[in-house]
Amino acid sequence: MDTLNLAWLLIAIPLVSSAVLLLLGRASDAWGHWLGVLASAASAVLAIVILVQLLGLGADDRVANVHLFDWITAGDLTVSAGLLVDPLSVTFALLITFVGTLIHIYAVAYMSHDADRRRFFAYLNLFIAAMLVLVLADSYALLFLGWEGVGLASYLLIGFWNQNTEYAVAAKKAFIMNRVGDMGMLVAMMAMFATFGAVDFETVFGAASGAGQGAMTLIGLMLVLAACGKSAQFPLQAWLGDAMAGPTPVSALIHAATMVTAGVYLIVRSGPIFEHTPTAQLVAAIIGAITLLFGAIVGCAKDDVKKVLAASTMSQIGYMMLAAGLGPIGYAFAIFHLITHGFFKAGMFLGAGSVMHGMGDEVNMRGFGNLSKYMKVTWITFMAGWLAIIGIPPFSGFWSKDKIIETAFVGEGWQPWVFGTVAMVGAGITAFYMSRLFFMTFHGKARWNDGKNDLPGPERHPHESPALMTVPMIVLAVGAIALGGVLSIGDTFVSWLEPVTGHVEHHEPVLSVPVITVTTIVLVLIGAFLAWRQYAASAVPVTPPTGTVLTRAARVDLYQDAVNEGVFMRPGQHLTRTLVYADTAVVDGAVNGLGSGTLGWGERLRRLQNGFVRSYAAVMLIGVIGALVVVLASRV
Amino acid sequence: MSLVNYLVLSGILFSIGSIAVLTRRNAIVAFMGVELMLNAANLTLVTFGRLHGDLQGQVIAFFVMVVAAAEVVIGLAIIVSIFRTRGSASIDDANLLKS
Numbered sequence: 001m002d003t004l005n006l007a008w009l010l011i012a013i014p015l016v017s018s019a020v021l022l023l024l025g026r027a028s029d030a031w032g033h034w035l036g037v038l039a040s041a042a043s044a045v046l047a048i049v050i051l052v053q054l055l056g057l058g059a060d061d062r063v064a065n066v067h068l069f070d071w072i073t074a075g076d077l078t079v080s081a082g083l084l085v086d087p088l089s090v091t092f093a094l095l096i097t098f099v100g101t102l103i104h105i106y107a108v109a110y111m112s113h114d115a116d117r118r119r120f121f122a123y124l125n126l127f128i129a130a131m132l133v134l135v136l137a138d139s140y141a142l143l144f145l146g147w148e149g150v151g152l153a154s155y156l157l158i159g160f161w162n163q164n165t166e167y168a169v170a171a172k173k174a175f176i177m178n179r180v181g182d183m184g185m186l187v188a189m190m191a192m193f194a195t196f197g198a199v200d201f202e203t204v205f206g207a208a209s210g211a212g213q214g215a216m217t218l219i220g221l222m223l224v225l226a227a228c229g230k231s232a233q234f235p236l237q238a239w240l241g242d243a244m245a246g247p248t249p250v251s252a253l254i255h256a257a258t259m260v261t262a263g264v265y266l267i268v269r270s271g272p273i274f275e276h277t278p279t280a281q282l283v284a285a286i287i288g289a290i291t292l293l294f295g296a297i298v299g300c301a302k303d304d305v306k307k308v309l310a311a312s313t314m315s316q317i318g319y320m321m322l323a324a325g326l327g328p329i330g331y332a333f334a335i336f337h338l339i340t341h342g343f344f345k346a347g348m349f350l351g352a353g354s355v356m357h358g359m360g361d362e363v364n365m366r367g368f369g370n371l372s373k374y375m376k377v378t379w380i381t382f383m384a385g386w387l388a389i390i391g392i393p394p395f396s397g398f399w400s401k402d403k404i405i406e407t408a409f410v411g412e413g414w415q416p417w418v419f420g421t422v423a424m425v426g427a428g429i430t431a432f433y434m435s436r437l438f439f440m441t442f443h444g445k446a447r448w449n450d451g452k453n454d455l456p457g458p459e460r461h462p463h464e465s466p467a468l469m470t471v472p473m474i475v476l477a478v479g480a481i482a483l484g485g486v487l488s489i490g491d492t493f494v495s496w497l498e499p500v501t502g503h504v505e506h507h508e509p510v511l512s513v514p515v516i517t518v519t520t521i522v523l524v525l526i527g528a529f530l531a532w533r534q535y536a537a538s539a540v541p542v543t544p545p546t547g548t549v550l551t552r553a554a555r556v557d558l559y560q561d562a563v564n565e566g567v568f569m570r571p572g573q574h575l576t577r578t579l580v581y582a583d584t585a586v587v588d589g590a591v592n593g594l595g596s597g598t599l600g601w602g603e604r605l606r607r608l609q610n611g612f613v614r615s616y617a618a619v620m621l622i623g624v625i626g627a628l629v630v631v632l633a634s635r636v
Numbered sequence: 637m638s639l640v641n642y643l644v645l646s647g648i649l650f651s652i653g654s655i656a657v658l659t660r661r662n663a664i665v666a667f668m669g670v671e672l673m674l675n676a677a678n679l680t681l682v683t684f685g686r687l688h689g690d691l692q693g694q695v696i697a698f699f700v701m702v703v704a705a706a707e708v709v710i711g712l713a714i715i716v717s718i719f720r721t722r723g724s725a726s727i728d729d730a731n732l733l734k735s
Contacts, residue, residue: 611731614666617657 004053004064007083007136010046010093014039015129021122029118033111036121037104040128044097051090062087062499065138065202072141076197084138084201088500091335092135092265095342099257100128102472106350107249109468110357114247120160124253127153131258135265139200140189143266147185147230150259151178157254158246170242177239181229181263188222191215205272216273220280223270224287231263231317234291238560240314241298244306248353251306255313256346261338264317267324268331271501275327285325285415289422292318294558296429300436301554303544304363305352308437309345312389315430316341322419323404330407331501332494336487337400343479344388344397350473351382355441357469358462359448365437366542367457370446374462377470379442381477386438388480390431390524396484401427406516409509416510427520431527439536447542455542642683649676663715663725667708674704 017039021032028035054062063086071081083089104124111117130149137143159171192199195215196207208216227233232240240260244251254260267274267284274281295315302308320338323330356363358375372379388397405427409420448462449455464470487493509516546552553559608619649672656669678697685693719725 613727613730614658614661617654621654621658 011132014125018122018125032118033121040101040104044101047093047097079141082138083136096257106472123156157250158243167245170245174239181226184222184225216277220277224284227263252346252349256342264320288321292426299433332497333403340396340400340484344385347476348385354378354465365440368441369444372442381473384477384480399484399488410507428523428527431524435528435531443536646676646679661726663727
């Protein structure tokens with residue numbers, strides 16, 4: 001178990017690198033980005049070594065607790081910092097470091113013109129380190145440290161170009177909406193401490209079966225809330241689209257390997273808790289189903305290439321959330337889809353970045369078209385990602401998404417029909433909007449000014465990106481093509497995760513598997529064909545048409561921002577205004593009134609002390625008469 | 637003749653005395669009002685002594701007279717010295733103790 005004890009190095013390397021880059025400042029500008037790449041790559045190598053070590057062990061020995069040090073000792077609560085090395089966390093560590101390293105390499109070229117490139121790499125390393133803390137933690141407390149770490153890193157990265165107010169606002173929005181979810185995490189941890197007296201996985205999971213239904217449901221629902229915030233699930237998804245303000249490699253990292261996957265990880269990791277709370281499980285599945293359709297619908301209407309990809313992430317994470325909400329039968333498939341999605345989504349984001357690089361940072365797809373002629377590598381790698389995400393066999397996405405759709409059809413009563421249909425229809429819509437993105441960008445007539453035609457807008461000279469950018473894209477495209485199929489052979493991936501997710505007997509879906517698969521593929525082909533007819537075969541208007549009510553609603557994220565503003569922000573503002581008013585009028589009024597009242601009475605009473613003997617005598621007389629009257633009256 | 641008449645007379649005298657104290661500005665006259673009130677009180681004491689058939693009332697009345705005599709001595713001395721310094725015997729002029 002030697003190398004497993006070195007698991008802490010996974011986290012330490014990027015963390016130290018990040019600290020070095022931030023502390024050295026401008027002195028490391030010249031080589032800082034390479035240190036960042038090196039740190040990430042070293043972690044990736046270490047993760048592979050740990051994977052090999054685990055593979056060498058029997059399936060039952062693949063769970064190791066690496067105790068690091070006692071972290072918090074407060075009263076009855078003792079939290080030790082330790083790492084949990086098991087198939088699930090190692091899978092995540094591999095995804096994070098491997099895809100992360102590719103994104104680092106890509107970013108060296110993508111950010112080469114940025115004066116603050118070194119700082120960017122420091123943040124990227126911090127992001128990687130925080131995410132590794134999150135997935136390797138052996139307790140909810142340590143997980144929360146990583147949870148907040150990725151929140152901080154995402155804030156720094158989304159707002160990296162914070163000289164632009166709009167970008168700074170986007171970063172703030174992401175940060176604040178994530179904090180809403182974090183409250184769920186905190187409440188869940190407090191409830192755990194109240195129920196079990198501990199927050200480490202081992203104790204909590206061990207005691208979960210003995211706890212009351214109410215406590216378990218509270219913990220479960222709060223964990224779902226936390227996952228909603230981090231994974232941009234309904235109703236906390238509004239930040240994800242705006243988060244596109246950050247540099248493209250950040251989007252790739254947030255969407256593929258880190259951050260948004262944390263919610264799914266949390267649910268799957270907390271499986272033993274969710275087993276005892278069907279309510280929370282159902283809520284997670286419903287949220288997944290809603291978000292999956294929500295994201296897909298929004299994706300159909302956006303013209304900003306990165307925002308379409310963001311909506312697509314939301315929708316795909318919805319699939320994972322749905323699978324995770326279905327219980328143990330879905331856990332492995334949720335993670336499976338997460339892994340394959342990590343590859344093809346990162347690839348597509350990098351592809352989008354490459355297109356932006358060639359088109360002078362243009363993101364409006366209506367200003368693209370026919371780029372396949374100019375950017376061959378980007379086009380082909382993007383095609384791999386596109387075919388993977390819409391689920392064309394034998395690309396990666398087919399294997400993972402099809403499994404989720406199949407699983408959604410398993411169950412009793414209304415659930416399989418609703419969840420299964422939503423997942424299936426979602427696949428069709430996904431095919432439509434991803435094909436729309438693909439065709440609008442790479443096919444059809446060119447809609448940009450190349451200096452020879454008379455189209456409006458600045459002159460563009462699209463060109464292929466440098467090798468530092470294309471090589472990571474090619475590697476990710478290979479993953480998008482083959483990874484799903486390879487891991488599906490003999491259920492390799494599912495049995496690899498079994499020590500964590502538990503062995504699950506095969507369940508029969510309410511429809512037979514071939515029927516589901518064929519129907520899904522037919523829906524996907526119809527979606528892709530409709531997109532092809534509208535966006536490749538016929539001309540695409542450069543100015544977006546008015547569109548139907550649904551299109552207009554989808555363009556503004558189905559009024560999510562307006563709803564948030566109306567339901568949460570405005571009442572909050574009114575509440576604070578009222579409180580401020582109450583403070584000045586009532587509290588200050590009472591205090592000041594008491595002061596001025598005392599002053600006024602003093603002023604009046606002072607006049608009584610006039611020094612006139614006769615007035616004193618009169619007062620005395622009145623007093624005596626008063627006293628007499630009282631005495632006599634009480635006698636009567 | 638009922639003893640109550642003495643009490644009524646005492647009340648009338650006390651009222652006259654107190655009115656004199658409250659309304660007259662001249663310190664000497666006010667003083668006379670005080671004396672009148674004291675004597676009204678003495679009359680009451682004597683009457684009550686008579687009612688109870690013992691001497692307590694008369695004895696207390698003697699004490700009052702003694703105290704009143706002492707008071708008059710000191711009071712007149714104060715009035716005379718105020719008159720000397722301020723040229724007035726009006727008690728409303730002498731409000732220097734106010735704040």
